[in-house]
Amino acid sequence: MRVGVLTGGGDCPGLNAVIRAAVRKGVQQYHYEFTGFKDGWRGLLTGAAVPLGIPAVRGILPRGGTMLGSSRTNPFKERDGVRRIRENLGRSEVDALIAIGGEDTLGVAARLWEQYGIPCVGVPKTIDNDLSATDYTFGFDTAVGIATEAIDRLHTTAESHMRVLVVEVMGRHAGWIALHSGLAGGANVILIPEQRFDLDEVCGWVTSRFRASYAPIVVVAEGAMPQDGDLVLKDAAAALDSFGHVRLSGVGEWLAKEIERRTGKEARTTVLGHVQRGGTPSAFDRWLATRFGLHAIDAVRDGDYGVMVALRGTDVVRVPLAEATARLKTVPLERYEEVKVFFG
Amino acid sequence: MRVGVLTGGGDCPGLNAVIRAAVRKGVQQYHYEFTGFKDGWRGLLTGAAVPLGIPAVRGILPRGGTMLGSSRTNPFKERDGVRRIRENLGRSEVDALIAIGGEDTLGVAARLWEQYGIPCVGVPKTIDNDLSATDYTFGFDTAVGIATEAIDRLHTTAESHMRVLVVEVMGRHAGWIALHSGLAGGANVILIPEQRFDLDEVCGWVTSRFRASYAPIVVVAEGAMPQDGDLVLKDAAAALDSFGHVRLSGVGEWLAKEIERRTGKEARTTVLGHVQRGGTPSAFDRWLATRFGLHAIDAVRDGDYGVMVALRGTDVVRVPLAEATARLKTVPLERYEEVKVFFG
Amino acid sequence: MRVGVLTGGGDCPGLNAVIRAAVRKGVQQYHYEFTGFKDGWRGLLTGAAVPLGIPAVRGILPRGGTMLGSSRTNPFKERDGVRRIRENLGRSEVDALIAIGGEDTLGVAARLWEQYGIPCVGVPKTIDNDLSATDYTFGFDTAVGIATEAIDRLHTTAESHMRVLVVEVMGRHAGWIALHSGLAGGANVILIPEQRFDLDEVCGWVTSRFRASYAPIVVVAEGAMPQDGDLVLKDAAAALDSFGHVRLSGVGEWLAKEIERRTGKEARTTVLGHVQRGGTPSAFDRWLATRFGLHAIDAVRDGDYGVMVALRGTDVVRVPLAEATARLKTVPLERYEEVKVFFG
Amino acid sequence: MRVGVLTGGGDCPGLNAVIRAAVRKGVQQYHYEFTGFKDGWRGLLTGAAVPLGIPAVRGILPRGGTMLGSSRTNPFKERDGVRRIRENLGRSEVDALIAIGGEDTLGVAARLWEQYGIPCVGVPKTIDNDLSATDYTFGFDTAVGIATEAIDRLHTTAESHMRVLVVEVMGRHAGWIALHSGLAGGANVILIPEQRFDLDEVCGWVTSRFRASYAPIVVVAEGAMPQDGDLVLKDAAAALDSFGHVRLSGVGEWLAKEIERRTGKEARTTVLGHVQRGGTPSAFDRWLATRFGLHAIDAVRDGDYGVMVALRGTDVVRVPLAEATARLKTVPLERYEEVKVFFG
Structure with missing residues (x-):
């Protein structure tokens, strides 16, 4: 054989x-x-x-x-x-x-x-x-571990400068990495592809975190999308397309920019990218x-x-x-709701 | 409320x-x-x-x-x-x-x-x-992760000196930490409390590993016991008792000594101890x-x-x-048998 | 007092x-x-x-x-x-x-x-x-450690797909982080602000690495610049400016694109960003x-x-x-030359 | 050539x-x-x-x-x-x-x-x-890093149980690993071979730490020795010799026992051993x-x-x-004195 x-x-x-x-x-x-x-x-x-x-x-x-x-x-x-x-x-x-x-x-x-x-x-x-x-x-466990360690590190930078830190993690169609690493990393907002997010609500959580004298970490899956925000994201992608950098014109960048504009707080993005899938x-x-x-x-x-x-x-x-291979396993909404108690 | x-x-x-x-x-x-x-x-x-x-x-x-x-x-x-x-x-x-x-x-x-x-x-x-x-x-996952990282590190020392390295991990009554960290760390022998070990068989695995030009790592749960070896271990404990260091007179030390005596190969012990249960x-x-x-x-x-x-x-x-709390969850023997393919 | x-x-x-x-x-x-x-x-x-x-x-x-x-x-x-x-x-x-x-x-x-x-x-x-x-x-040592760990991880991804991986690290005016993490991470090309790089030479190193049946890692400080490439980079920045993402339109992205175009090999970029400065x-x-x-x-x-x-x-x-505070401590050119033996 | x-x-x-x-x-x-x-x-x-x-x-x-x-x-x-x-x-x-x-x-x-x-x-x-x-x-840097990470982990165990944790690190003739890892790990006592320690003073630092409602970590180089304590240590070694475990009858074990006896506080020992010298x-x-x-x-x-x-x-x-190779580089006493401000 x-x-x-x-x-x-x-x-x-x-x-x-x-x-x-x-x-x-x-x-x-x-x-x-x-x-x-x-x-x-x-x-x-x-x-x-x-x-x-x-x-x-x-x-x-x-x-x-x-x-x-x-x-x-x-x-x-x-x-x-x-x-x-x-x-x-x-x-x-x-x-x-x-x-x-x-x-x-x-x-x-x-x-x-x-x-x-x-x-x-x-x-x-x-x-x-x-x-x-x-x-x-x-x-998956390795990816979540790497993302969580990154979020741990970003907390101290966020606190020192009282800035929003947006962390874009892998997950085009399913939010598992965002959910688990966001939960484990003590994120203040977690956004997943399974549920379109309301930018006002996101800004509300951000503001509420600052009111408690802490700086917020926003974990966003690369496939997460704003409500009614397709047009905006498409425009963004188009602008970037002229240079061809579609890969980086992600939702993380867009989100940081929008949060800054709406809350008046400084925001920065980190796109974890390939480090999530390599190594031991x-x-x-x-x-x-x-x-x-x-x-x-x-x-x-x-x-x-x-x-x-x-x-x-x-x-x-x-x-x-x-x-x-029949269907994708996405994050059930009740599982997502469960973690919202930590938002803000 | x-x-x-x-x-x-x-x-x-x-x-x-x-x-x-x-x-x-x-x-x-x-x-x-x-x-x-x-x-x-x-x-x-x-x-x-x-x-x-x-x-x-x-x-x-x-x-x-x-x-x-x-x-x-x-x-x-x-x-x-x-x-x-x-x-x-x-x-x-x-x-x-x-x-x-x-x-x-x-x-x-x-x-x-x-x-x-x-x-x-x-x-x-x-x-x-x-x-x-x-x-x-x-x-448990944290403990297994720490033990695995230690085993990873010990491999290079074992190889450089062609020595046996015995790693004693936690587990008085159940061998889960030994089983998981031994498997994840690529150990060549794993010994658990659930099954008394045969010292000849252990030495056989050790020798077989050396024959393949590699140095063996033996992971042993603190509660593991040799067949017919109660007397020996009791004697050992008694000898140490006079000084009161029962805690360290563990099976790991005993095992390294016996392997050395029987195989003629140098053996060293590391007792991971409290680092397995602390920290983030x-x-x-x-x-x-x-x-x-x-x-x-x-x-x-x-x-x-x-x-x-x-x-x-x-x-x-x-x-x-x-x-x-009715009964202890121990490692089922078929689960233990499953990993023996990696022994030696 | x-x-x-x-x-x-x-x-x-x-x-x-x-x-x-x-x-x-x-x-x-x-x-x-x-x-x-x-x-x-x-x-x-x-x-x-x-x-x-x-x-x-x-x-x-x-x-x-x-x-x-x-x-x-x-x-x-x-x-x-x-x-x-x-x-x-x-x-x-x-x-x-x-x-x-x-x-x-x-x-x-x-x-x-x-x-x-x-x-x-x-x-x-x-x-x-x-x-x-x-x-x-x-x-500095913490930043180098984080970057080195990331490079370690990226090697396995690069090898599995036989891709170029470009890692952009901190260093606007001095290439110390790139030099040390690139050396420690076994990078195949390291580019620093202190010396403008020749894109043909970079592609030569990349190609030579592939010839040895390995995949190349290119570590580039965010402030590194191509020879005669100001115009190109300025154009790139302008294209992105319309969307405002200047921060990410970095040399890493540009470089990956150029390497792909010239060598015909797939290339990806990771921008390590803020994780380099946070955490314990x-x-x-x-x-x-x-x-x-x-x-x-x-x-x-x-x-x-x-x-x-x-x-x-x-x-x-x-x-x-x-x-x-009189003058910036930049990487001396002889120190940079010393590590070029590892390029390619 | x-x-x-x-x-x-x-x-x-x-x-x-x-x-x-x-x-x-x-x-x-x-x-x-x-x-x-x-x-x-x-x-x-x-x-x-x-x-x-x-x-x-x-x-x-x-x-x-x-x-x-x-x-x-x-x-x-x-x-x-x-x-x-x-x-x-x-x-x-x-x-x-x-x-x-x-x-x-x-x-x-x-x-x-x-x-x-x-x-x-x-x-x-x-x-x-x-x-x-x-x-x-x-x-050396790798060994210090591993020891520091272990000390970080042990702090939480010490605090949770309000116990003394004695960590024995490498260093038979020189206390560099103890000094650097003890300092970096926030130890409350550091003992090195270069200066014989006074057990009363050690117990004083231990007690003072408990008074501040924290639990002490004592880092001790394997070659550290008590004042006038040769006899005691020799006796201890002899007791163990009958079983042959000289290697583990270290100063760490002895110290934990003595601290327990004198301060009435529970003490535990961890001997880091070979993990300090292996791995990446x-x-x-x-x-x-x-x-x-x-x-x-x-x-x-x-x-x-x-x-x-x-x-x-x-x-x-x-x-x-x-x-x-003319002479050993030991820790200068003024360097050791410098860190004593953190003792207790």
């Missing part, structure tokens, strides 16, 4: 831990052999493969990123994608695939199994924690990723394909890949 | 976060008043009370320890304990109590409610994660402790006494206090 | 440590009394003063920012500035001032002493390490700031005014304030 | 950074070749050599320990030591040696050059910072170690043998090896 492994999509702390655990258990307990495909599905299309054994995965547990490289290549958008995958699987004598990735990567795995019978097991990966079939994805995984993420790896290879051994490993409470279970 | 709050037992990162959340929500949403009792049940026996308002709990979220102090005083072991508690509750005009603590503290709360009708809500706290009614207790809570623990505080005050508002808040998956629920 | 203390300019980890040390030694050994003026020179203009004793400074050593607040107010730019300062010093019965700040704050202190005989002792403070009379200023000081900065505080109060006791404390090797010495 | 490199003595964060810098500059600028000898002088005695090129030293900058291994082997204590070294240098065609180590390693290098004309350049390394010819040694180096240490490596290879190029690189202020200079 030879098992192929690939990592797709944006990098995420814990990917190496999954690879290591699957290889370690597969080789040692089941006497499998392993092939790593480089840069996600691209490696399967081009045949870029490396042998994976226990020596190759030693020492990678604490390392961020992925030793196999990653890409966003989608074989269904490539000419002859499935045929080339079949060929390369055949050439490498790979009998089953472990695909570690987010919605897109897992979607491909689901379709390869369902429509073409290519035996795939999925391992969910997203910094954003927005996959619905699992309590948590690895990488937290202990929690190493533990979760390792267990995912161990359970993924068990699914392979059981011939249980078309499934994804998932965390439920403290157990790792298997769920159909289709279910996993 | 006036709510009393106390923290009992060993300190633990996150205690302040619970206090802050309960006070914040209680004052702001329910217009309650709060009284803090100093040093656990002792403050209720002596009447050592401080008023708690929103200003008093500002800025305490990231701080370890407990602003209210703690002790191991058990009112049922004090003369007139219950009577004095009643008196002090009356004098302070406190209508309900939130007791934050471990098995002992919660046991007292359960009995005060069941036998004497004193309205108590419990919040579980243990570094060791060994309370059975909740998936996790706050403080991890983001996860701040989030969990805060949610526990919010849900505890909701239980008070609902008049739902004799319960404890608990984490189940990603939900905070209420469980009977009696259930919570 | 009553000593006034104030902190001016941008906040910086270690300010509280200076205040604590000066107060602690002044009260305990010399039996002085202390008055804190709020928000730098502004507090002296308005008479916003707080008493400072040992209890007030307990526990502030590990906290970033400044308990006294800060501002950029310059009394020489305010009507009747000096007269008002004299009045408030008289009203508070303050006999000598300790002014903790950067070039501006210390410049005011120098002039108040030289021209008006107001007894001032200076303590140098700048994140940027660009004061010429001292080997290091506190806050490093051990080195606590040590340096504490020693500065101790030596500043000794200068007051000696009646040695018009001086600033400074680090020379491992000694803290006194230098004339005038000397301290 | 071929240069040999070896690392001797206890491991220390930054060793890899020295190796990397020397190899990088030597290969790239001077076109040298490099040979690494394994496990310090032992590798030169046995001929255990590995080729070192730029690929071999990639990625090692942030790693603690030493890629070359280390030992305490002294060639002058081995039969035919010098002859075997000569032979192995000849066999490897090595023209000059860079020896990275502490007093012992550098002492050997000094003698090999002076008595036998073997061309050696030294790089000083000691966690303890006790080499007299350099302002700082790399590894601080930014300062990476910078210092890298500069040492760059300057060491320059000394080789200049044919300037029998010297050691050293930090003076912000400059790296060369000093005779003999001078470097």
